[in-house]
Amino acid sequence: MIIKCPYCGPRDVIEFIYQGDATRKRPEPASTDQAAWNAYVYDRTNTGGSHREFWLHGGGCRQHLVVTRDMSSHAISSVALARDVAASINDGGRA
């Protein structure tokens, strides 16, 4: 599998570290809603198709990436720097 890093260009998956589901939403830090925290920590939908996930380009620019990958075919439809995705969310946009 090859991931096209927005900074480094196409690199072999050996340079990347999987960092989990990027669709989870962390509850407010002060929240005491146990069910919400339980869902955040443990529940995964395990979809068969397109999925958003975090990857770290540890063997290159060391940036966190948001990758949209088809979990059946491994086809990657988009890669963005996580900090750009976060900035667009903070600006009120949708990632």
Place this chain on the structure above:
Amino acid sequence: MAERQSPLGAFFVPGDHGNAAAGVGVTLRERKNLSIVQVTAWIDTIPAVLTAIGSATGLVLQNKPGLGRVAGEKSVFGFAPGRYFVVGATPDLELRLRSAISSDLGTMIDLTHGRTVIRIGGPGSEWVLSKLFAIDFSEHAFPIAYGRATLHHDIHANIQRIDDETFDIYVFRTFARSFWQTLGHAAAEVGYRVE
């Protein structure tokens, strides 16, 4: 002043090695007495940091992935968003950068004692490096003066292209001897000269 010891030690053997029939496919040497400083800009200060690097070194960069410049012993290249290696042969490099880059603009760390720089040159350099790193070394994909950050068997390396057939490889000093031996094995096929 005490002279810095090379980590290559007894494994640095000047002369010709490997396949003598092939001639000298690549030349290997260690670049010594350099200052190596990593500069990191904040997310909104990249253009200002590039200007400051330019005023401290005379090497002006545009904000473009991997872009670099080389002038004699001096060089600079990007290897991540807002992150740059700045290299020179003068011991005051870090001081000059510190006076140009305040903490409002970014941060810097002196890597001089943490990296070993190996220069590989010659017609076989793209071929030999392609055995070790899974990136494209052809000149259209990796132009002159550009930098790359990549891995060799899980060991991080920064690479800058110096000219059409010359590259500088920055490896961790503690891995430099092992990397040097591996590089020699990879170069044996084309014949190599250590100088």
